[in-house]
Amino acid sequence: MSKSLQEQLLKAGLGNAKKLNAIKKEKHKERVQAGKNGVVVNEAAILAEQSRQAQIAKDQELNRQKTEALAKKALAAQVKQIVELNSLPHKGEIAFNFTDGTLVKRIYVSEKVQQQLVKGLIAIAKVAEQYHLIPIQIAEKVQQRLPEAVLVLNQQDEQLPEDDPYADFKIPDDLMW
Structure with missing residues (x-):
């Protein structure tokens, strides 16, 4: 009234x-x-609090994304530095084919480097759209940090099956695939 x-x-x-x-x-x-018990319902205050909570959650998500992006960038820079410092020279006349995603790429290497690639002593890494030959120990470190950077990493399986029917046959040295 x-x-x-x-x-x-x-x-x-x-x-x-x-x-x-x-x-x-x-x-x-x-x-x-009602005031003492905190039961007073103020819709404007409730909406303001909900809006503030939503903004805090949004800000936290943006901060998490920024932190993640910075961590990825730092990791990529670290991998780039490791690969470039440990890159091996690979000039040669023998073509070595490997895959980069869905593309088949070719790098020219010496015969010694080709044998090391096949045996798994050397790996191929891609950093900044360039291919580098790196020792296997370095490749394993790079693969722990950024797996997609290592393109070719042949693992040696020295254990041949005991009943291998072709064990007595030697593969010719001049065989090119």
């Missing part, structure tokens, strides 16, 4: 001043108790 309506009812004799004061006191007590 609005104040003017309450006054009108009192003037008309339909209400009692004592009852009106008792109702006012009761409402005042309810408001005070």
